[in-house]
Amino acid sequence: MTIYRRLLHRFGRRHWWPAKTPFEVAVGAMLTQNTAWANVERAMANLSRARVLTPRRLLDVPPRRLVRWIRPAGYFNLKGRRLRALVAWWVRRQNPVTATRQHALAAVRQELLSVHGVGPETADSILLYALGRPSFVVDAYTKRILARHGWVSWQARYDELQQVLMRRLPRNVALYNEYHALLVELGKTLCLKRRPKCHECPLRDLGALRLEPEAG
DNA sequence: AGCCAGGACTGAG
DNA sequence: CTCAGTCATGGC
Numbered sequence: 547m548t549i550y551r552r553l554l555h556r557f558g559r560r561h562w563w564p565a566k567t568p569f570e571v572a573v574g575a576m577l578t579q580n581t582a583w584a585n586v587e588r589a590m591a592n593l594s595r596a597r598v599l600t601p602r603r604l605l606d607v608p609p610r611r612l613v614r615w616i617r618p619a620g621y622f623n624l625k626g627r628r629l630r631a632l633v634a635w636w637v638r639r640q641n642p643v644t645a646t647r648q649h650a651l652a653a654v655r656q657e658l659l660s661v662h663g664v665g666p667e668t669a670d671s672i673l674l675y676a677l678g679r680p681s682f683v684v685d686a687y688t689k690r691i692l693a694r695h696g697w698v699s700w701q702a703r704y705d706e707l708q709q710v711l712m713r714r715l716p717r718n719v720a721l722y723n724e725y726h727a728l729l730v731e732l733g734k735t736l737c738l739k740r741r742p743k744c745h746e747c748p749l750r751d752l753g754a755l756r757l758e759p760e761a762g
Numbered sequence: 763a764g765c766c767a768g769g770a771c772t773g774a775g
Numbered sequence: 776c777t778c779a780g781t782c783a784t785g786g787c
Contacts (some may be wrong), residue, residue, distance in 0.1 A: 583782060588779040597767055620767090628770085664774040665770045686770050701772090 550721075553728035558737075560675040560727035563675035568643050569601055569636060571676035576629050588618035601636045604629070628663025643677055651679050663749045666704045674726070680717040683726040684708050687733025714717075717742050 564583075565571045570590070575588045590599075592615040596603050604612075613626040635658075639645050646654045654677065658669040666684070673681040684707045693700045698710055715721060 574769090578767090580767065581769085581783090582767040582785070584767090584786075585780055588785090618784060621769095621782045624771085637779085663770065667769065671768080683768085687768075726768090736770085 550723035550725055550728070553732060554724065555647050556743070557728055557731045559724060560731060562723055563671070564729040565566060565675075567599075568633070570571070570599055572632060572636060573599070573604075573629065576632050576663060576669040577616060577625060578669065579621070579625070579665075581618050581620050581722070585618050587617040592618070599631055601614060601641075604633045605637055625663075631662040636711075645670060651681060654679065655681060662681065674722055675717065678719055680712075680714070680719050680722055681707050682711045682722050685726070688726070691729055691733060 553649075563571045563574065563762050565574050573593070574586055574590060579587050593599050593604070596615060598615075599608050609630070612629065613622045616625055616629065619625060627705055636642060643652075644659075645657055651673070655669055655673060658664050658672060659666070664672075668682040670681040673679040684704055688711075689698075689702070689707055692698045692707060692710065693702065698707055703708075711725075715725070
């Protein structure tokens with residue numbers, strides 16, 4: 547039994563990313579930085595109700611109103627500016643979903659990282675969940691889970707964690723999609739928060755398992 | 763009452 | 776290049 551299969555069996559498919567369009571995925575990826583998803587949903591609902599959840603409309607929105615709508619997501623002044631930068635890129639790229647399809651993954655990733663407010667996790671979230679590219683998303687949960695089971699050191703940085711995963715897993719968008727979502731679910735619901743206190747974690751023996759989706 | 767949430771930028775050393 | 780400080784709302 548592998549970790550992936552056990553997580554999938556326990557939690558079922560997560561159906562990520564919870565958004566209607568690739569553009570909404572990108573907006574959500576930005577708003578969810580260090581923020582509970584429930585708060586992001588409120589902000590997204592405000593934008594939706596205001597009918598500005600398209601690249602063009604969102605770019606034309608006055609910063610004051612934008613900040614008011616995204617307030618529930620926290621860091622609203624910061625995220626207002628970052629969101630504009632991201633949307634400006636999206637518009638300049640004229641629908642990156644198709645516009646970047648022929649480009650190398652590393653090139654698109656580099657381009658995203660150059661946008662103000664887009665770090666490695668946000669870039670990979672957009673690549674994977676909006677653009678359908680096989681770039682594994684690493685987050686705080688992923689790091690805690692891998693480090694706690696001794697697969698990486700606690701000092702490991704983002705790129706190292708990502709390489710550990712991508713080197714061992716087939717480059718498959720559907721797999722990366724589900725795997726990251728499952729790791730987040732494990733981190734949220736079980737014993738892998740910053741203060742571990744759960745002594746009855748059904749997955750506490752994960753150390754004996756493998757990362758690979760296939761047994762063998 | 764704190765602590766935490768699906769991070770990233772900035773400035774100092 | 777490393778790293779503490781910063782940003783802010785809402786749930787528990």
